[in-house]
Amino acid sequence: MHQQSALTSLQGKRGLIIGLANEHSIAWGCAKVAHALGAQLVLSCVNEKAAQFVAPLAQQLEAPLIVCNVEQDDALANLVQQATADGQRIDFVIHSIAWAPLDDLHGRVIDSSATGFCRAMDISCHSFARLAKLCEPHLSPSASLITMTYLGAAEAVDHYGLMGPVKAALESLVRYLASEMGPAGTRVHAVSPGPVPTRAASGLQDFDGLMDKARQRAPLRRLVSLDEIGQLAAFLVSDAASGMTGQTLYVDGGYHIVN
Template sequence: MTNAAAFTLAGKKGLVLGVANERSIAWGCAALARAQGAEVVASCLNEKARKWVEPLTAPIGVDLVNCNVEEDGQLEALVKHAVDKFGKLDFVIHSIAWAPLEDLHGNVVDSSREGFARAVSVSCHSFAELAKLCAPHMKDGGSMLSMSYLGSGEAVPNYGLMGPVKAALESMVRYMAMELGPQNIRVHAVSPGPILTRAASGIADFDGLMATAQAKAPLQRLVTLEEIAQLSAFLCSDAASGMTGQTIYVDGGVHAVD
Protein backbone atom coordinates (compact mmCIF):
# COMPACT_ATOMS: atom_id res chain seq x y z
CA MET A 1 0.00 0.00 0.00
CA THR A 2 1.25 3.50 -0.84
CA ASN A 3 2.49 5.51 2.13
CA ALA A 4 1.23 9.06 1.62
CA ALA A 5 3.57 10.32 4.34
CA ALA A 6 6.51 9.37 2.13
CA PHE A 7 5.66 12.24 -0.22
CA THR A 8 6.60 14.94 2.27
CA LEU A 9 9.68 16.32 3.99
CA ALA A 10 7.95 16.69 7.35
CA GLY A 11 10.40 16.18 10.20
CA LYS A 12 13.49 16.07 7.96
CA LYS A 13 16.59 18.21 8.45
CA GLY A 14 18.25 19.72 5.42
CA LEU A 15 21.04 21.91 4.13
CA VAL A 16 20.59 24.02 0.97
CA LEU A 17 23.58 25.78 -0.59
CA GLY A 18 23.51 28.68 -2.98
CA VAL A 19 20.62 31.05 -2.25
CA ALA A 20 21.24 34.31 -4.11
CA ASN A 21 17.81 35.95 -4.39
CA GLU A 22 14.13 35.12 -4.83
CA ARG A 23 14.75 33.70 -8.32
CA SER A 24 17.49 31.24 -7.35
CA ILE A 25 16.85 27.51 -7.53
CA ALA A 26 18.26 27.10 -4.03
CA TRP A 27 15.66 29.51 -2.67
CA GLY A 28 12.81 27.62 -4.39
CA CYS A 29 14.07 24.37 -2.86
CA ALA A 30 14.52 25.82 0.62
CA ALA A 31 11.11 27.49 0.64
CA LEU A 32 9.27 24.34 -0.48
CA ALA A 33 11.16 22.16 1.99
CA ARG A 34 10.05 24.46 4.79
CA ALA A 35 6.48 24.44 3.48
CA GLN A 36 6.56 20.64 3.62
CA GLY A 37 7.68 20.66 7.24
CA ALA A 38 11.45 20.30 6.99
CA GLU A 39 13.91 22.28 9.08
CA VAL A 40 16.47 23.98 6.88
CA VAL A 41 19.83 25.72 7.08
CA ALA A 42 20.72 27.63 3.91
CA SER A 43 23.82 29.37 2.64
CA CYS A 44 24.53 32.49 0.64
CA LEU A 45 27.88 33.58 -0.77
CA ASN A 46 28.81 36.55 1.44
CA GLU A 47 27.56 39.66 3.24
CA LYS A 48 26.71 41.38 -0.05
CA ALA A 49 24.38 38.52 -0.97
CA ARG A 50 23.04 38.29 2.55
CA LYS A 51 21.19 41.61 2.33
CA TRP A 52 19.09 40.14 -0.50
CA VAL A 53 18.67 36.67 0.97
CA GLU A 54 18.01 37.21 4.67
CA PRO A 55 14.67 38.98 4.06
CA LEU A 56 13.57 35.76 2.34
CA THR A 57 14.90 33.20 4.79
CA ALA A 58 14.24 34.89 8.13
CA PRO A 59 10.42 35.07 7.88
CA ILE A 60 10.14 31.32 7.26
CA GLY A 61 12.59 30.26 9.94
CA VAL A 62 15.53 29.23 7.76
CA ASP A 63 18.95 29.79 9.33
CA LEU A 64 21.29 31.57 6.92
CA VAL A 65 25.08 31.10 6.90
CA ASN A 66 27.61 32.80 4.63
CA CYS A 67 29.65 30.25 2.69
CA ASN A 68 32.17 30.79 -0.08
CA VAL A 69 33.44 27.31 -0.98
CA GLU A 70 36.71 28.79 -2.27
CA GLU A 71 37.57 30.06 1.22
CA ASP A 72 39.23 27.54 3.54
CA GLY A 73 37.03 26.43 6.40
CA GLN A 74 33.76 28.01 5.29
CA LEU A 75 32.18 24.82 3.99
CA GLU A 76 33.20 23.00 7.15
CA ALA A 77 31.72 25.80 9.28
CA LEU A 78 28.43 25.65 7.35
CA VAL A 79 28.04 21.90 7.86
CA LYS A 80 29.02 22.19 11.54
CA HIS A 81 26.37 24.87 12.05
CA ALA A 82 23.69 22.64 10.54
CA VAL A 83 24.77 19.56 12.48
CA ASP A 84 25.04 21.48 15.75
CA LYS A 85 21.51 22.78 15.20
CA PHE A 86 19.85 19.57 14.02
CA GLY A 87 22.00 16.73 15.32
CA LYS A 88 21.82 15.04 11.91
CA LEU A 89 21.08 15.67 8.23
CA ASP A 90 18.52 14.01 5.96
CA PHE A 91 19.07 15.91 2.71
CA VAL A 92 21.60 18.23 1.10
CA ILE A 93 20.98 20.38 -1.98
CA HIS A 94 24.04 21.84 -3.74
CA SER A 95 23.03 24.65 -6.07
CA ILE A 96 26.20 26.60 -6.72
CA ALA A 97 28.08 27.12 -9.97
CA TRP A 98 30.62 29.68 -11.11
CA ALA A 99 33.23 30.35 -13.77
CA PRO A 100 35.30 33.45 -14.54
CA LEU A 101 33.42 35.55 -17.10
CA GLU A 102 36.41 35.79 -19.43
CA ASP A 103 36.48 31.99 -19.64
CA LEU A 104 32.71 31.51 -19.66
CA HIS A 105 32.19 33.93 -22.54
CA GLY A 106 34.99 32.59 -24.70
CA ASN A 107 35.49 29.39 -26.65
CA VAL A 108 36.33 26.27 -24.67
CA VAL A 109 39.61 25.95 -26.60
CA ASP A 110 40.55 29.44 -25.42
CA SER A 111 39.75 28.86 -21.75
CA SER A 112 42.56 29.37 -19.28
CA ARG A 113 43.90 26.52 -17.20
CA GLU A 114 43.29 28.56 -14.05
CA GLY A 115 39.73 29.52 -15.02
CA PHE A 116 38.78 25.97 -15.90
CA ALA A 117 40.24 24.67 -12.65
CA ARG A 118 38.31 27.24 -10.60
CA ALA A 119 35.06 26.45 -12.42
CA VAL A 120 35.48 22.74 -11.70
CA SER A 121 36.43 23.39 -8.10
CA VAL A 122 33.44 25.62 -7.33
CA SER A 123 30.79 23.99 -9.50
CA CYS A 124 31.74 20.32 -9.24
CA HIS A 125 34.35 19.28 -6.69
CA SER A 126 32.67 21.25 -3.91
CA PHE A 127 29.81 18.74 -4.15
CA ALA A 128 32.21 15.92 -3.30
CA GLU A 129 33.69 17.97 -0.46
CA LEU A 130 30.18 18.65 0.85
CA ALA A 131 29.30 14.96 0.66
CA LYS A 132 32.40 13.97 2.64
CA LEU A 133 31.47 16.43 5.38
CA CYS A 134 27.77 15.54 5.49
CA ALA A 135 27.74 11.75 5.05
CA PRO A 136 28.90 10.97 8.62
CA HIS A 137 25.87 12.89 9.89
CA MET A 138 23.34 11.05 7.70
CA LYS A 139 23.07 7.98 9.95
CA ASP A 140 19.56 7.22 8.70
CA GLY A 141 20.54 7.68 5.07
CA GLY A 142 19.17 10.49 2.95
CA SER A 143 19.57 12.38 -0.30
CA MET A 144 22.19 14.59 -1.90
CA LEU A 145 21.31 16.68 -4.96
CA SER A 146 23.23 18.96 -7.27
CA MET A 147 22.08 21.04 -10.26
CA SER A 148 23.14 20.32 -13.82
CA TYR A 149 22.00 21.36 -17.32
CA LEU A 150 21.44 19.87 -20.78
CA GLY A 151 24.76 21.35 -21.93
CA SER A 152 26.54 18.57 -20.03
CA GLY A 153 25.64 16.02 -22.68
CA GLU A 154 25.41 18.09 -25.83
CA ALA A 155 27.07 21.25 -27.10
CA VAL A 156 24.77 24.20 -26.41
CA PRO A 157 25.74 27.52 -28.03
CA ASN A 158 27.12 30.05 -25.53
CA TYR A 159 27.15 27.55 -22.65
CA GLY A 160 30.85 27.01 -23.28
CA LEU A 161 33.07 26.10 -20.36
CA MET A 162 30.17 25.10 -18.11
CA GLY A 163 29.27 22.19 -20.41
CA PRO A 164 32.37 20.13 -19.60
CA VAL A 165 32.11 21.18 -15.95
CA LYS A 166 28.52 19.93 -15.68
CA ALA A 167 29.52 16.72 -17.49
CA ALA A 168 32.09 16.17 -14.75
CA LEU A 169 29.44 16.89 -12.13
CA GLU A 170 27.06 14.27 -13.55
CA SER A 171 29.86 11.71 -13.63
CA MET A 172 30.68 12.57 -10.03
CA VAL A 173 27.03 11.98 -9.10
CA ARG A 174 27.23 8.42 -10.43
CA TYR A 175 30.44 7.64 -8.53
CA MET A 176 29.11 9.23 -5.34
CA ALA A 177 25.92 7.18 -5.67
CA MET A 178 28.00 4.00 -5.91
CA GLU A 179 30.22 4.92 -2.99
CA LEU A 180 27.51 6.23 -0.64
CA GLY A 181 24.80 3.72 -1.52
CA PRO A 182 25.85 1.26 1.22
CA GLN A 183 25.08 4.05 3.71
CA ASN A 184 21.61 4.43 2.19
CA ILE A 185 22.57 7.86 0.84
CA ARG A 186 21.06 8.58 -2.56
CA VAL A 187 22.72 11.00 -4.99
CA HIS A 188 21.18 12.72 -8.01
CA ALA A 189 21.73 15.54 -10.45
CA VAL A 190 18.64 17.61 -11.23
CA SER A 191 18.80 19.07 -14.74
CA PRO A 192 16.40 21.99 -15.10
CA GLY A 193 15.52 23.82 -18.26
CA PRO A 194 16.76 27.40 -18.44
CA ILE A 195 15.24 29.89 -16.02
CA LEU A 196 16.48 33.40 -15.36
CA THR A 197 18.66 33.10 -12.27
CA ARG A 198 21.59 35.28 -11.26
CA ALA A 199 24.03 32.57 -12.37
CA ALA A 200 22.29 32.22 -15.73
CA SER A 201 22.56 35.94 -16.37
CA GLY A 202 26.30 35.47 -16.81
CA ILE A 203 25.78 33.30 -19.91
CA ALA A 204 25.95 35.19 -23.20
CA ASP A 205 22.61 35.53 -25.06
CA PHE A 206 20.71 33.71 -22.33
CA ASP A 207 17.46 35.15 -23.70
CA GLY A 208 18.17 33.32 -26.95
CA LEU A 209 18.85 30.10 -25.08
CA MET A 210 15.50 30.39 -23.27
CA ALA A 211 13.69 31.13 -26.54
CA THR A 212 15.23 28.07 -28.19
CA ALA A 213 14.27 25.87 -25.24
CA GLN A 214 10.68 27.09 -25.29
CA ALA A 215 10.41 26.50 -29.04
CA LYS A 216 11.78 22.93 -28.74
CA ALA A 217 9.93 21.88 -25.61
CA PRO A 218 7.06 19.41 -26.14
CA LEU A 219 5.23 21.30 -23.37
CA GLN A 220 5.83 24.49 -25.41
CA ARG A 221 6.94 26.50 -22.39
CA LEU A 222 9.75 26.99 -19.94
CA VAL A 223 9.64 25.32 -16.54
CA THR A 224 9.13 27.28 -13.36
CA LEU A 225 11.15 27.61 -10.18
CA GLU A 226 8.32 25.84 -8.37
CA GLU A 227 8.52 22.83 -10.71
CA ILE A 228 12.26 22.50 -10.12
CA ALA A 229 11.72 22.69 -6.37
CA GLN A 230 8.94 20.08 -6.55
CA LEU A 231 11.22 17.56 -8.27
CA SER A 232 13.96 18.28 -5.75
CA ALA A 233 11.57 17.82 -2.83
CA PHE A 234 10.41 14.49 -4.25
CA LEU A 235 14.00 13.25 -4.61
CA CYS A 236 14.71 14.24 -1.01
CA SER A 237 11.59 12.49 0.25
CA ASP A 238 11.16 8.85 1.22
CA ALA A 239 9.00 8.40 -1.87
CA ALA A 240 12.22 8.34 -3.94
CA SER A 241 13.90 5.74 -1.73
CA GLY A 242 14.57 3.32 -4.59
CA MET A 243 16.34 5.84 -6.83
CA THR A 244 19.96 6.93 -6.99
CA GLY A 245 22.72 7.89 -9.41
CA GLN A 246 20.50 9.59 -11.97
CA THR A 247 20.41 12.86 -13.89
CA ILE A 248 16.73 13.77 -13.87
CA TYR A 249 15.41 16.41 -16.24
CA VAL A 250 12.75 18.98 -15.49
CA ASP A 251 12.87 20.92 -18.74
CA GLY A 252 9.50 20.58 -20.45
CA GLY A 253 10.85 17.64 -22.46
CA VAL A 254 13.61 19.52 -24.32
CA HIS A 255 16.15 16.77 -23.58
CA ALA A 256 13.96 14.19 -25.36
CA VAL A 257 13.65 15.88 -28.76
CA ASP A 258 16.08 16.83 -31.50
Protein backbone atom coordinates in the same frame (compact mmCIF):
# COMPACT_ATOMS: atom_id res chain seq x y z
CA MET B 1 -3.91 8.33 -0.67
CA HIS B 2 -2.85 8.97 2.93
CA GLN B 3 0.10 6.61 2.57
CA GLN B 4 1.29 8.39 -0.60
CA SER B 5 1.13 11.82 1.04
CA ALA B 6 3.16 10.47 3.96
CA LEU B 7 5.81 9.19 1.56
CA THR B 8 6.21 12.59 -0.14
CA SER B 9 6.05 14.59 3.08
CA LEU B 10 9.28 16.07 4.40
CA GLN B 11 7.88 16.46 7.91
CA GLY B 12 10.58 15.64 10.43
CA LYS B 13 13.38 15.91 7.86
CA ARG B 14 16.22 18.40 8.14
CA GLY B 15 17.96 19.77 5.08
CA LEU B 16 20.96 21.91 4.17
CA ILE B 17 20.54 24.02 1.01
CA ILE B 18 23.48 26.01 -0.36
CA GLY B 19 23.44 28.59 -3.13
CA LEU B 20 20.73 31.11 -2.27
CA ALA B 21 21.25 34.31 -4.26
CA ASN B 22 17.81 35.94 -4.42
CA GLU B 23 14.14 35.03 -4.89
CA HIS B 24 14.90 33.94 -8.47
CA SER B 25 17.54 31.36 -7.56
CA ILE B 26 16.95 27.63 -7.95
CA ALA B 27 18.05 27.13 -4.34
CA TRP B 28 15.19 29.37 -3.23
CA GLY B 29 12.69 27.39 -5.31
CA CYS B 30 13.90 24.20 -3.63
CA ALA B 31 13.83 25.77 -0.17
CA LYS B 32 10.26 27.05 -0.58
CA VAL B 33 8.89 23.68 -1.63
CA ALA B 34 10.83 21.73 1.01
CA HIS B 35 9.59 24.07 3.73
CA ALA B 36 6.01 23.79 2.50
CA LEU B 37 6.30 20.01 2.78
CA GLY B 38 7.43 20.26 6.39
CA ALA B 39 11.23 20.26 6.25
CA GLN B 40 13.39 22.14 8.71
CA LEU B 41 16.13 23.95 6.79
CA VAL B 42 19.59 25.47 7.11
CA LEU B 43 20.39 27.85 4.24
CA SER B 44 23.59 29.40 2.94
CA CYS B 45 24.71 32.15 0.57
CA VAL B 46 28.09 33.13 -0.83
CA ASN B 47 28.91 36.37 1.02
CA GLU B 48 27.63 39.18 3.22
CA LYS B 49 26.42 41.16 0.21
CA ALA B 50 24.19 38.29 -0.86
CA ALA B 51 23.06 37.84 2.74
CA GLN B 52 21.42 41.28 2.63
CA PHE B 53 19.12 40.06 -0.12
CA VAL B 54 18.40 36.56 1.12
CA ALA B 55 18.11 37.14 4.87
CA PRO B 56 14.42 38.15 4.49
CA LEU B 57 13.83 34.97 2.46
CA ALA B 58 15.42 32.83 5.15
CA GLN B 59 13.28 34.56 7.75
CA GLN B 60 10.16 33.63 5.80
CA LEU B 61 11.12 29.97 6.23
CA GLU B 62 12.32 30.43 9.83
CA ALA B 63 15.68 29.05 8.69
CA PRO B 64 19.17 30.05 9.84
CA LEU B 65 21.29 31.66 7.11
CA ILE B 66 25.04 31.00 7.03
CA VAL B 67 27.56 32.71 4.75
CA CYS B 68 29.76 30.21 2.92
CA ASN B 69 32.17 30.94 0.08
CA VAL B 70 33.35 27.46 -0.94
CA GLU B 71 36.67 28.86 -2.22
CA GLN B 72 37.67 29.99 1.25
CA ASP B 73 39.59 27.65 3.53
CA ASP B 74 37.38 25.86 6.05
CA ALA B 75 34.22 27.65 4.83
CA LEU B 76 32.40 24.41 4.00
CA ALA B 77 33.65 22.77 7.19
CA ASN B 78 32.35 25.70 9.25
CA LEU B 79 29.01 25.53 7.44
CA VAL B 80 28.55 21.84 8.19
CA GLN B 81 29.74 22.33 11.76
CA GLN B 82 27.10 25.00 12.36
CA ALA B 83 24.42 22.97 10.58
CA THR B 84 25.10 19.95 12.79
CA ALA B 85 25.58 21.73 16.11
CA ASP B 86 24.26 19.84 19.16
CA GLY B 87 24.48 16.58 17.25
CA GLN B 88 21.73 17.40 14.79
CA ARG B 89 21.53 15.05 11.80
CA ILE B 90 21.11 15.99 8.12
CA ASP B 91 18.48 14.19 6.05
CA PHE B 92 19.17 15.92 2.75
CA VAL B 93 21.57 18.33 1.08
CA ILE B 94 20.84 20.45 -1.99
CA HIS B 95 23.93 21.88 -3.71
CA SER B 96 23.01 24.68 -6.11
CA ILE B 97 26.15 26.64 -6.90
CA ALA B 98 28.03 27.18 -10.16
CA TRP B 99 30.49 29.79 -11.33
CA ALA B 100 33.08 30.42 -14.04
CA PRO B 101 35.14 33.52 -14.90
CA LEU B 102 33.32 35.50 -17.59
CA ASP B 103 36.38 35.69 -19.85
CA ASP B 104 36.59 31.92 -19.93
CA LEU B 105 32.83 31.39 -20.03
CA HIS B 106 32.33 33.71 -23.01
CA GLY B 107 35.21 32.34 -25.05
CA ARG B 108 35.85 29.03 -26.76
CA VAL B 109 36.51 26.12 -24.45
CA ILE B 110 39.75 25.46 -26.33
CA ASP B 111 40.91 28.97 -25.36
CA SER B 112 40.00 28.70 -21.68
CA SER B 113 42.72 29.40 -19.14
CA ALA B 114 43.93 26.69 -16.82
CA THR B 115 43.23 28.95 -13.86
CA GLY B 116 39.67 29.72 -14.98
CA PHE B 117 38.92 26.09 -15.80
CA CYS B 118 40.21 24.91 -12.43
CA ARG B 119 38.25 27.55 -10.50
CA ALA B 120 35.05 26.67 -12.35
CA MET B 121 35.64 22.98 -11.64
CA ASP B 122 36.45 23.58 -7.99
CA ILE B 123 33.41 25.77 -7.27
CA SER B 124 30.85 24.07 -9.48
CA CYS B 125 31.87 20.42 -9.19
CA HIS B 126 34.45 19.48 -6.58
CA SER B 127 32.67 21.52 -3.90
CA PHE B 128 29.90 18.92 -4.10
CA ALA B 129 32.38 16.14 -3.30
CA ARG B 130 33.85 18.14 -0.41
CA LEU B 131 30.39 18.88 0.93
CA ALA B 132 29.43 15.21 0.73
CA LYS B 133 32.55 14.17 2.64
CA LEU B 134 31.99 16.75 5.37
CA CYS B 135 28.32 15.84 5.74
CA GLU B 136 28.87 12.07 5.63
CA PRO B 137 29.39 11.56 9.39
CA HIS B 138 26.23 13.54 10.11
CA LEU B 139 23.84 12.01 7.58
CA SER B 140 20.75 10.09 8.61
CA PRO B 141 20.53 6.44 7.46
CA SER B 142 18.42 7.30 4.39
CA ALA B 143 19.86 10.69 3.47
CA SER B 144 19.88 12.24 0.00
CA LEU B 145 22.30 14.56 -1.79
CA ILE B 146 21.15 16.63 -4.76
CA THR B 147 23.10 18.87 -7.14
CA MET B 148 22.09 20.96 -10.16
CA THR B 149 23.28 20.35 -13.71
CA TYR B 150 22.20 21.33 -17.24
CA LEU B 151 21.70 19.82 -20.70
CA GLY B 152 25.04 21.33 -21.76
CA ALA B 153 26.72 18.52 -19.85
CA ALA B 154 25.46 15.96 -22.37
CA GLU B 155 25.31 18.08 -25.53
CA ALA B 156 27.33 20.97 -26.96
CA VAL B 157 24.97 23.89 -26.29
CA ASP B 158 25.73 27.23 -27.96
CA HIS B 159 27.27 29.75 -25.57
CA TYR B 160 27.37 27.32 -22.63
CA GLY B 161 31.11 26.91 -23.21
CA LEU B 162 33.31 26.06 -20.27
CA MET B 163 30.40 25.06 -18.05
CA GLY B 164 29.58 22.11 -20.33
CA PRO B 165 32.67 20.05 -19.42
CA VAL B 166 32.35 21.16 -15.79
CA LYS B 167 28.73 19.99 -15.56
CA ALA B 168 29.65 16.75 -17.35
CA ALA B 169 32.20 16.13 -14.60
CA LEU B 170 29.54 16.93 -12.00
CA GLU B 171 27.15 14.35 -13.47
CA SER B 172 29.92 11.76 -13.43
CA LEU B 173 30.72 12.71 -9.83
CA VAL B 174 27.08 12.04 -8.92
CA ARG B 175 27.38 8.48 -10.21
CA TYR B 176 30.58 7.84 -8.27
CA LEU B 177 29.21 9.35 -5.06
CA ALA B 178 26.05 7.27 -5.45
CA SER B 179 28.19 4.14 -5.81
CA GLU B 180 30.45 4.97 -2.88
CA MET B 181 27.78 6.22 -0.48
CA GLY B 182 25.01 3.80 -1.42
CA PRO B 183 26.06 1.00 0.97
CA ALA B 184 25.36 3.38 3.88
CA GLY B 185 21.91 4.11 2.46
CA THR B 186 22.72 7.56 1.03
CA ARG B 187 21.18 8.44 -2.32
CA VAL B 188 22.74 10.95 -4.75
CA HIS B 189 21.16 12.62 -7.79
CA ALA B 190 21.61 15.46 -10.25
CA VAL B 191 18.61 17.56 -11.26
CA SER B 192 18.81 19.08 -14.75
CA PRO B 193 16.42 22.02 -15.12
CA GLY B 194 15.63 23.75 -18.37
CA PRO B 195 16.79 27.35 -18.72
CA VAL B 196 15.31 29.64 -16.06
CA PRO B 197 16.17 33.32 -15.60
CA THR B 198 18.47 33.11 -12.58
CA ARG B 199 21.27 35.47 -11.69
CA ALA B 200 23.87 32.81 -12.49
CA ALA B 201 22.35 32.10 -15.92
CA SER B 202 22.43 35.79 -16.80
CA GLY B 203 26.21 35.46 -17.22
CA LEU B 204 25.73 33.29 -20.31
CA GLN B 205 25.83 34.97 -23.71
CA ASP B 206 22.47 35.18 -25.50
CA PHE B 207 20.65 33.53 -22.62
CA ASP B 208 17.39 35.10 -23.82
CA GLY B 209 17.84 33.22 -27.10
CA LEU B 210 18.37 29.99 -25.20
CA MET B 211 15.13 30.51 -23.29
CA ASP B 212 13.22 31.39 -26.46
CA LYS B 213 14.44 28.21 -28.14
CA ALA B 214 13.33 26.15 -25.15
CA ARG B 215 9.87 27.74 -25.20
CA GLN B 216 9.47 27.02 -28.90
CA ARG B 217 10.83 23.47 -29.00
CA ALA B 218 10.03 21.89 -25.63
CA PRO B 219 7.03 19.56 -25.93
CA LEU B 220 5.25 21.54 -23.20
CA ARG B 221 5.99 24.78 -25.12
CA ARG B 222 7.06 26.69 -22.03
CA LEU B 223 9.82 27.13 -19.50
CA VAL B 224 9.65 25.37 -16.17
CA SER B 225 9.17 27.27 -12.91
CA LEU B 226 11.30 27.37 -9.79
CA ASP B 227 8.47 25.58 -7.99
CA GLU B 228 8.59 22.72 -10.51
CA ILE B 229 12.34 22.36 -10.00
CA GLY B 230 11.80 22.42 -6.26
CA GLN B 231 9.07 19.79 -6.51
CA LEU B 232 11.41 17.37 -8.29
CA ALA B 233 14.14 17.95 -5.72
CA ALA B 234 11.63 17.46 -2.91
CA PHE B 235 10.45 14.18 -4.41
CA LEU B 236 14.03 12.92 -4.70
CA VAL B 237 14.82 13.65 -1.05
CA SER B 238 11.51 12.17 0.14
CA ASP B 239 10.86 8.57 1.13
CA ALA B 240 8.87 8.15 -2.10
CA ALA B 241 12.18 8.02 -4.02
CA SER B 242 13.83 5.54 -1.65
CA GLY B 243 14.73 3.09 -4.44
CA MET B 244 16.46 5.63 -6.71
CA THR B 245 20.06 6.82 -6.80
CA GLY B 246 22.81 7.92 -9.19
CA GLN B 247 20.55 9.51 -11.80
CA THR B 248 20.39 12.76 -13.73
CA LEU B 249 16.72 13.73 -13.88
CA TYR B 250 15.45 16.40 -16.26
CA VAL B 251 12.77 18.97 -15.43
CA ASP B 252 12.72 20.97 -18.65
CA GLY B 253 9.31 20.57 -20.26
CA GLY B 254 10.75 17.69 -22.30
CA TYR B 255 13.27 19.87 -24.14
CA HIS B 256 16.09 17.33 -23.75
CA ILE B 257 14.24 14.77 -25.92
CA VAL B 258 13.91 17.04 -28.95
CA ASN B 259 16.96 19.32 -28.86
